[in-house]
Amino acid sequence: MLRNIKLTIAYEGSSFHGWQIQPNAATVQEILKTSIETITGGEKINLVGAGRTDAGVHALGQVANFKTGKPLTETKWKNALNAMLPPQIVIQRVEFVPDSFHSRYSAKDKTYSYHIGFERSPFLVKREWRLGYPLKLAAMKRALLFLKGKHDFSSFASSASESESKICHIKKCEIKQSGSSLVITLSADRFLTYMVRNIVGTLVKVGAGKIKPKEILTILEMKDRSKAGPTAPPDGLYLVKVNYL
Amino acid sequence: MLRNIKLTIAYEGSSFHGWQIQPNAATVQEILKTSIETITGGEKINLVGAGRTDAGVHALGQVANFKTGKPLTETKWKNALNAMLPPQIVIQRVEFVPDSFHSRYSAKDKTYSYHIGFERSPFLVKREWRLGYPLKLAAMKRALLFLKGKHDFSSFASSASESESKICHIKKCEIKQSGSSLVITLSADRFLTYMVRNIVGTLVKVGAGKIKPKEILTILEMKDRSKAGPTAPPDGLYLVKVNYL
Numbered sequence: 001m002l003r004n005i006k007l008t009i010a011y012e013g014s015s016f017h018g019w020q021i022q023p024n025a026a027t028v029q030e031i032l033k034t035s036i037e038t039i040t041g042g043e044k045i046n047l048v049g050a051g052r053t054d055a056g057v058h059a060l061g062q063v064a065n066f067k068t069g070k071p072l073t074e075t076k077w078k079n080a081l082n083a084m085l086p087p088q089i090v091i092q093r094v095e096f097v098p099d100s101f102h103s104r105y106s107a108k109d110k111t112y113s114y115h116i117g118f119e120r121s122p123f124l125v126k127r128e129w130r131l132g133y134p135l136k137l138a139a140m141k142r143a144l145l146f147l148k149g150k151h152d153f154s155s156f157a158s159s160a161s162e163s164e165s166k167i168c169h170i171k172k173c174e175i176k177q178s179g180s181s182l183v184i185t186l187s188a189d190r191f192l193t194y195m196v197r198n199i200v201g202t203l204v205k206v207g208a209g210k211i212k213p214k215e216i217l218t219i220l221e222m223k224d225r226s227k228a229g230p231t232a233p234p235d236g237l238y239l240v241k242v243n244y245l
Numbered sequence: 246m247l248r249n250i251k252l253t254i255a256y257e258g259s260s261f262h263g264w265q266i267q268p269n270a271a272t273v274q275e276i277l278k279t280s281i282e283t284i285t286g287g288e289k290i291n292l293v294g295a296g297r298t299d300a301g302v303h304a305l306g307q308v309a310n311f312k313t314g315k316p317l318t319e320t321k322w323k324n325a326l327n328a329m330l331p332p333q334i335v336i337q338r339v340e341f342v343p344d345s346f347h348s349r350y351s352a353k354d355k356t357y358s359y360h361i362g363f364e365r366s367p368f369l370v371k372r373e374w375r376l377g378y379p380l381k382l383a384a385m386k387r388a389l390l391f392l393k394g395k396h397d398f399s400s401f402a403s404s405a406s407e408s409e410s411k412i413c414h415i416k417k418c419e420i421k422q423s424g425s426s427l428v429i430t431l432s433a434d435r436f437l438t439y440m441v442r443n444i445v446g447t448l449v450k451v452g453a454g455k456i457k458p459k460e461i462l463t464i465l466e467m468k469d470r471s472k473a474g475p476t477a478p479p480d481g482l483y484l485v486k487v488n489y490l
Contacts, residue, residue, distance in 0.1 A: 010366065010367050010368075011367050012367040012368055012370070058367075058368075082365060087365070087367065087370040088367045088370060089367060090365040090366065090367050120327060120332070120335040121255070121335065122256050122257040122303075122332065122333045122334060122335050123255075123257055123303075123372070125257070125332040125333060127368070
């Protein structure tokens with residue numbers, strides 16, 4: 001009998017070339033799959049992630065699942081994996097889930113946060129986007145409101161984005177001051193490639209006074225990537241949570 | 246005319262072999278000295294640190310000073326150095342100080358903190374001592390009180406410690422819960438080699454129930470390193486602040 005196992009995973013992304021397995025690069029999915037297969041003792045598994053994260057992007061609560069015949073308890077899986085994984089990847093939770101659970105298809109929405117810092121800190125290297133100029137928070141808040149709801153996000157999608165429909169539903173969005181940093185949080189049913197980073201790059205232009213908040217509406221309507229701001233660096237991006245029904 | 250310049254420095258210690266210059270190893274003092282001499286354009290400087298930090302130890306507010314004839318403003322020094330240094334070393338403040346200021350001899354006291362964590366986090370790798378078992382905070386607090394004041398700390402000094410007198414005055418000490426971590430903070434007029442790490446190693450034994458709080462008093466009185474607990478790893482140690490008169 002195969003068990004379906006759900007993993008909740010945190011990782012510091014700066015050492016990895018993102019989540020997704022690719023040739024000749026250390027990725028979280030590959031390192032994790034190899035560790036699981038060491039435990040299953042040769043039984044090949046199919047490790048499905050809730051979504052890709054780009055190179056350098058961090059995760060506080062990535063989710064993945066796999067099926068295996070190996071009869072270990074949830075706690076034993078967790079301890080064995082954490083003992084084997086590099087310390088930059090941590091299994092936070094292991095849960096046995098119904099056979100129908102699929103980490104990507106079953107996901108209801110995802111939450112990302114993006115951290116922007118204004119002061120040099122040796123402890124936040126590759127963990128935030130450090131800017132050398134201040135941003136107007138009020139303008140950014142106004143701009144963000146135009147993105148809330150269901151829209152065609154073509155203007156904020158990578159030109160290489162594979163999905164046909166560019167319609168996403170942003171259910172929650174906020175910007176908060178956290179110490180000397182700004183944290184932008186977005187929850188949506190789906191995100192297009194580079195979407196959060198493109199939104200952040202555009203919001204920073206708003207905060208710097210280069211784009212007016214209500215121009216966001218025009219940018220959305222034009223469905224043209226070249227109208228929005230640049231792609232923010234991966235360093236400040238965190239996959240916070242994947243929610244399931 | 247030579248100017249005496251005081252630097253306040255933060256660094257993430259895991260990439261460096263400590264503060265002090267040594268052959269064939271990247272140290273903070275050496276990297277900083279080289280950067281300063283690139284700016285002075287060949288004028289050799291003597292960079293004096295408030296104290297050494299061991300390999301892997303972090304600093305939130307290390308202090309150093311040097312004298313130079315280079316006529317730059319405080320802000321220009323700060324910007325030039327930060328532009329040149331690796332991002333794991335940050336100059337927080339540059340101040341012109343009286344000629345008599347000496348970062349080590351003028352120091353009145355120093356504050357260190359030590360972070361102990363109980364949950365795996367990919368973001369705290371090499372930044373705390375992660376323990377796999379819980380500690381009794383109340384017992385540790387009682388033990389810590391016996392260390393407060395002026396004592397001979399031979400039992401907590403490295404056997405290789407160079408200073409003749411082992412008498413130190415611990416002026417402030419506390420243990421606080423911070424999230425899921427414990428933070429131990431100590432302020433003293435001076436610290437012996439490995440003293441904080443040896444105190445922490447001993448306090449952890451108290452927290453684990455292996456040493457009774459009041460045994461700390463006996464350990465102090467015996468002036469024998471072998472009676473105290475092991476040396477805690479450098480990862481959790483932070484030089485927080487150097488205070489001057």
